[in-house]
Amino acid sequence: MILTVTMNPAYDMTYRLEHFERGRVHRVLSVEQRIGGKGINVARVLNQLGRYTRATGFADYAFAAAAELELPVDFVHALPWVRRTLVISESDDGTATSLWEPGARVTDPYAVDQLMVRVTGFFPETSGMVVSGSLPGGVGPQVPAKLARAALAAGVPTICDVDGRALELAAEVPGVVLMPNGDELQHLTGESAETPEQVAAAARPLLERGVRAIIATRGGAGMVAVTADGAWSAALPEPMAGNPTGAGDAAAAAVIAALAADPKPDWAQLLVDAVATSAAAVVIPVAGEIDRAVRTRLTPDVVVTELNT
Secondary structure, three states: OOEEEOOOOEEEEEEEEEEOOOOOOOOEEEEEEEEOOOHHHHHHHHHHHHOOOEEEEEHHHHHHHHHHOOOOOEEEEEEOOOOOEEEEEEEEOEEEEEOOOOOOOOOOHHHHHHHHHHHHHHHHHHHHHEEEOOOOOOOOOOOHHHHHHHHOOOOOOEEEEOOOOHHHHHHOOOOEEEEOOOOOOOOHHOOOOHHHHHHHHHHHHHHHOOHHHHHHHHOHHOOOEEOOOEEEEEEEOOOOOOOOOOHHHHHHHHHHHHHHHHHOHHHOOOOOOOOOOOOOHHHHOOOOOHHHHHHHHHHHHHHHEEEEE
């Protein structure tokens, strides 16, 4: 089983229209609402990849009940309400504009302790864990690192896909895998990295501090993996057009699936699968889904380059 942890879930709403212009009335072509949040999206993609998952984190009763209709879940009911995220998806050129609510505040002083008990209780049957997304108010930035430290102590490979101070603290956990985007990597390292070689050089000191791997996502430019075994960049010859919302979650699903299957993965091949899976999410207008046929078709096209760092 692969466990995903989402502490600030959301109802994901997607408005589809031809073209969005500020300051005018639009006729929306269609509306879709579904349960979401980064860890929920990871769990959905893992299911499409044929991996059994369970989603946990914080929610309210209504969200947890809705999630249970779709996925195996076990949420701590610590949120008074669950936020919404809105994506405006334009069909004429594939542009996506996102509006994300901050979410409710957790006021229960024992909520984090309850989550720790919930998560650690799953470790005997867990082959991998992903802690991802933002944190609600009232939850300290040390919580993702605390969860990762406990999982790794139990021998569970763990990805932390978080940002800000939570990312800084997660980077201090020996053995963790981090998946920052360009801005997050710059915040973490203080280095502006444009080329794959610069990304690898910026990430290398993090490995010296104990991080197991950095999988840096670079949007249409692909990804860079930096590990103790080496560094690689991978990208498609041409970036895919579409909705990038959820592409990083699809990549995280591919990475944790590989880590759960093999304690010593082929990092270059892992990167190929992550790029193809991410691209297969871009062509879907909603987050948390991939086109498996596109993933299969694109995998042989991913170009991998070993980096000298």
